[in-house]
Amino acid sequence: xxxxxxxQRNDFFQTGFFILSNVFRPDEIDEMKSSFQSLQETAFSLxxxxxxxLKPEKETYVMHQGSQFVLGQxxxxxxxxxxxxxxxxxxxxxxxxxxxxxxxxxxxSIASQLLGSxxxxxxxxxxxxxxxxxxxxxxxxxxxxxxxxxxxxxQDVNGRGSYVQTLTAIDEISQxxxxxxxxxxxxxxxxxxxxxxxxxxxxxEKFRLEDAVPIEMKIGSVAVFHPYSIHGSxxxxxxxxxxxxxxxxxxxxxxxxxxxxxxxxRTVVCQY
Numbered sequence: 001x002x003x004x005x006x007x008q009r010n011d012f013f014q015t016g017f018f019i020l021s022n023v024f025r026p027d028e029i030d031e032m033k034s035s036f037q038s039l040q041e042t043a044f045s046l047x048x049x050x051x052x053x054l055k056p057e058k059e060t061y062v063m064h065q066g067s068q069f070v071l072g073q074x075x076x077x078x079x080x081x082x083x084x085x086x087x088x089x090x091x092x093x094x095x096x097x098x099x100x101x102x103x104x105x106x107x108x109s110i111a112s113q114l115l116g117s118x119x120x121x122x123x124x125x126x127x128x129x130x131x132x133x134x135x136x137x138x139x140x141x142x143x144x145x146x147x148x149x150x151x152x153x154x155q156d157v158n159g160r161g162s163y164v165q166t167l168t169a170i171d172e173i174s175q176x177x178x179x180x181x182x183x184x185x186x187x188x189x190x191x192x193x194x195x196x197x198x199x200x201x202x203x204x205e206k207f208r209l210e211d212a213v214p215i216e217m218k219i220g221s222v223a224v225f226h227p228y229s230i231h232g233s234x235x236x237x238x239x240x241x242x243x244x245x246x247x248x249x250x251x252x253x254x255x256x257x258x259x260x261x262x263x264x265x266r267t268v269v270c271q272y
Contacts, residue, residue, distance in 0.1 A: 001109040001272040008224075012114055013160065016187035016229030017215070023106055024168060024220040032170055035095035036243050039067075039088050039127050047071050047083035054083055066093025066262030074135050084134040090261020091127040099125065101168075102247045103268055110224055111164040111249035112270035122268045123147075123259050124165070124248030130178040130236035137178070140209065140232035143248070144191045147227060153257035161187075162251035163227040169217040170243035178236040180223070181212040186230040194230070 002020065011018035024032075046062045046069050053060045056075035061068055068089040074082045092099025102125040112118050130136050143165050148154040156162045173179045186207050207230065215223055225231065236242050249268070259265055 002106050004110065004113050009114065012164075012224060012226055013187065015184050017182050017223060017225035017231075019215060019217060019221055019223050020110070021218060021221045023222040024101075026220065028101070029170060029220050031097055032101060032168075032245060033243070035091075035097050036127055036129075036170060036245075039091055039095055040085065040129060042094065043069050043071065043085045043088065043129075044083060047085075051083070059086055061260075063260070064094065067091050067095075068260040072136075074133070077133055077135055079133040079135075084136055085129040085131070086136060087129070088127040090125050090259070090264045092125045093262040095127075098127065098245065099263060101245070103266075105271065107166055107222070107247055108249075108268055108270040109272050110166065110222070112272075114164045114224070115162070115249065115251050116158060116160075117251055118270045119252050120249040120268050120270070121252060121255055122247065122266050123163075123250050123255055123264065124246055125261070125264070126246040128244045128246060130233075130242040132236055132239050132241065135235045137235045138233045140183075140194065140230055142191060142194060142228055142230055143225075144227040145194065147250070147255065148257055149191045149227070150193075153255065155254055157254045158251045161227045162254035163248060165225050165227065165246065165248045167223040167225070168245040168247075169219055169221050169223075170245055171241060172219050173215070173217040173242060173244070174238075175214045175216065177238040177240065177242040178233050179214045179216060180231050180233045181214050182225065183207050183209070183212045183230040187226045187228040190228055192228075192230075
């Protein structure tokens with residue numbers, strides 16, 4: 001079990017995020033890397049089969065072996081027109097080892113302490129790829145938007161966000177290879193219904209994009225962030241791949257949406 005400090009709890013609810021070092025051992029990361037490599041090979045095989053469907057500004061969804069492979073097409077640069085991997089949703093269906101690590105007691109103990117519940121609903125088990133030259137990026141957003149906050153599929157049951165997102169560094173993460181940037185203290189603003197084109201908007205009266213800070217992570221560390229925390233990431237500008245493993249947990253009964261993938265939405269229980 002990982003026993004969170006008061007500072008880490010405060011960072012989650014006030015600043016919006018914190019990082020835990022050395023959560024996973026090198027041998028465990030090596031196992032995850034092997035599964036990521038298999039997913040990557042499968043993704044590009046699927047991209048070849050669905051090449052006519054791939055578009056630069058559109059995500060293409062392919063269900064395979066119980067996982068949802070989200071593919072795209074590179075829109076600029078020397079690899080323009082080539083396929084890209086946006087993510088693999090519920091990757092543990094195609095690679096069972098990632099299902100086990102997504103349900104790891106260390107991750108469950110973190111989420112349980114922040115949610116205030118031993119029982120949780122695991123909504124997210126994703127493999128994210130940023131390969132050199134693939135131009136994959138994620139615009140500024142709040143995860144509460146992806147959960148459907150305020151709509152019929154989501155309710156903030158515990159009144160504190162009802163959701164915890166974790167990001168495990170499979171590779172070392174730096175500003176050069178497309179790290180995540182967070183806007184500190186944006187969590188205090190609650191859910192904002194941010195526009196999808198925030199990157200091109202004028203500065204908000206409530207926050208400034210220039211205040212965003214990058215998170216740099218060592219292999220095996222875990223970033224933990226609140227659903228209201230505003231964040232985004234730029235493309236990988238290095239010559240090495242950047243992989244991250246994302247797992248998200250919801251307070252019981254907060255979610256009523258069916259997520260893609262065999263196993264998504266499973267009930268998990270922290271035993272500590």
